[in-house]
Amino acid sequence: MRLAVRADYVLQCAGCHRVDGRGSSRHGIPDFRNSVGAFVRLPAGREYLIRVPGAAQSQLSDAELAAVLNWVLEEFSPAQLPSDFRPYDEQEVAAARRRRYEDVVPVRHGLAKALSAQGFGLADYSYGSDRKP
Template sequence: MLCAARAAAGEGGAVQTAAAQAGADPAEAQRLRQGVRADYVLQCAGCHRVDGRGSSRHGIPDFRDSVGAFVHLPAGREYLIRVPGAAQSQLNDAELAAVLNWVLEEFSPAQLPADFRPYGEEEVAEARRRRYEDVVPVRHALAKALAQRGFPLAEYSYGSDRKP
């Protein structure tokens, strides 16, 4: 994402960086990026929509200009892996890491810290094993902590009857 390969290539971020490290040419990097987008469409867009806007009516948060704030906290970074839709998706760990990186880059690049480190397969594998019993209080606690640091999140109405 925010790395030398992106600056050299003009765009493409973490997905392109992985392709560049593997020696892929620009066409191959673009093909890999499209594959990651397809994984997002198949595994995430049913709730978060193709454009990342979510559905406030159904309690699904908007990714746009918001989701990148999570990575400012270690617990927020882990949350993105462990949230049920991600942790329980059909994607393997490497694919989930690529989709998480794509989501952050595509929908919320301005919210990423300057020292953002893309997700990797090992990080995803380790965190994914620990599923949340109840994601709602975790999300509310993260929203409060991030807001105190100046990073407001998109509305999250799922489980709003259980707000702290």
């Protein structure tokens, strides 16, 4: 199971996010490492990880996407997860996934601002920096 999840990540996500999760700040792809886990501390952030276009619009099924998100969080950012972290499941992904964002940029910047107020600094996100709140 774990191997299949990693293979899904490598095939569907790593082209942009890289196998080691480092992304490419220059191309607007945030580093997952020691960052992405913080999002689940906010309800809107938890939902963001499902609705972000690269995840929502992937070819993975709802159950597969839930498994890949859980894997990404544990693999790249365990220290930022809250101790009561509840893994994603198929139902939660199905409910949120179809509600597409009109524009993800202000959503990501808004979450970064809210988390930074709670002491969690996120990885750099270069898209739409001119629109930072």
